[in-house]
Amino acid sequence: MNFKSLGRSLICLAAGFGGVSCTNLYQHCFDMGAEYSGVEVVQGSTGYRMGGKTYVMGRRATFRRVECDPPMLIGKPIPDRFCKIDGTEQELLYREVTHDGKLVSYAENSSWKHLPIPAGTPYVLPGEFTPAPTIDGERQLNARALYAYPLGVVAGVLVDAPLNALAVGVAGPLMVCSTPLMVVSAQQQQLPPPIE
Secondary structure: OOHHHHHHHHHHHHHHHHHHOOOOHHHHHHHHOEEEEEEEEEOOOEEEEEOOEEEEEEEEEEEEEEEOOOOOOOOOOOOOEEEEOOOOOOOEEEEEEEEOOOOEEEOOOOOOEOOOHHHOEEEEOOOOOOOOOEEOOOOEEOOOHHHHHHHHHHHHHHHHHHHHHHHHHHHHHHHHHHHHHHHHHHHHHHOOOOOO
């Protein structure tokens, strides 16, 4: 029996089941029915000087979450990603930034606010400043929530739960079983060939 190929097959199968354990389809369905208020930087290469401080311009808009970590994901969480909904742009706002000649970042404890910036002096920032949108509003349901939330429940029950249960029930034992097989395979490779 070829323990090496069997061990590799079990590890690949366990990795496949481990990958599906991170399914998050129900959350994507729920997110179709929700919106968030936030601010996105516009003209990321232009700064405005006013009162001895530097500001960037942003525009308030409505956003939809397009990616988030599964709640059971182990490791460093990745920030949620949001996409602006076209046609929802609102007022212009400004936020203080700092820069060291190359890197531009939001000033500590700064927030988006209304300022009489047209009186400020525009200038080119040392680098393009394109941070992720600042989401500062609560989750608001939209009309799509009427079908998105029931669809999310169905996806959670029929897709996510079975795949996660299968991954936990199968991937763990497969990993445990494949480890001794790989050790036996490695020992067999180290044995000298039989003498005839």
